[in-house]
Amino acid sequence: MPTTIPGYTLGTAAVSRSPVTLDDLAALQRALLLGPDDVQALRRSKAILADQTEAILDVWYGFVGSNPELLRTFGAPDTGEPQGAYLEAVRKRFGQWILDTADARFDQPWLDYQHELGLRHHRAKKNRTDGARAAENVPMRYLSALTIPVTTTLRPFLAKKGASATEVEAMHAAWVKSVLLQTILWSQPYVKAGDF
Numbered sequence: 297m298p299t300t301i302p303g304y305t306l307g308t309a310a311v312s313r314s315p316v317t318l319d320d321l322a323a324l325q326r327a328l329l330l331g332p333d334d335v336q337a338l339r340r341s342k343a344i345l346a347d348q349t350e351a352i353l354d355v356w357y358g359f360v361g362s363n364p365e366l367l368r369t370f371g372a373p374d375t376g377e378p379q380g381a382y383l384e385a386v387r388k389r390f391g392q393w394i395l396d397t398a399d400a401r402f403d404q405p406w407l408d409y410q411h412e413l414g415l416r417h418h419r420a421k422k423n424r425t426d427g428a429r430a431a432e433n434v435p436m437r438y439l440s441a442l443t444i445p446v447t448t449t450l451r452p453f454l455a456k457k458g459a460s461a462t463e464v465e466a467m468h469a470a471w472v473k474s475v476l477l478q479t480i481l482w483s484q485p486y487v488k489a490g491d492f
Contacts, residue, residue, distance in 0.1 A: 314411035316481060316492070321407055328477055334470035335400045341467040342398035344457045345450075349391040355449045357387065366438060369431045382428035397474055407481070414482035436486040439479040447472045
């Protein structure tokens with residue numbers, strides 16, 4: 297039976313409570329200027345992006361595949377050969393992540409979900425969900441760095457369904473803030489206790 301956080305299916309692994317508090321989250325949101333208008337913009341983006349997730353993933357996977365340092369995180373430790381089943385399993389979750397990001401829930405279950413995603417990028421839980429035999433860790437430096445290619449390549453998809461330039465800009469800005477917030481949260485397992 298899958299372990300669930302309300303609204304999120306995370307596989308069979310146990311999910312722990314995030315060490316980041318809701319007050320910490322609110323402070324991060326203020327530091328990122330992520331406010332109610334951004335939440336509304338993210339939620340508007342869901343209807344635009346929902347039927348485009350496969351095309352978005354094609355672009356994102358093309359980017360990862362063209363960068364050996366990124367592709368290596370999906371590769372076997374001994375050969376570096378990408379693990380197809382692992383790439384496909386992650387792709388399904390990545391598609392759901394698009395929709396979850398657009399939901400803009402920012403509650404305790406969402407915060408716990410972000411913690412779990414951070415653990416799954418870090419050696420603490422990397423590969424366990426899928427029983428994959430791939431690199432044991434995604435280097436922390438790439439978590440936040442990927443904010444730019446993910447959000448830059450998303451902009452054309454936000455513009456595909458007739459939203460005004462102002463609406464596209466608002467949705468894009470909200471996505472940049474949300475993705476950066478998430479990658480900051482995902483970095484917590486990498487940071488020495490007391491330094492996050």
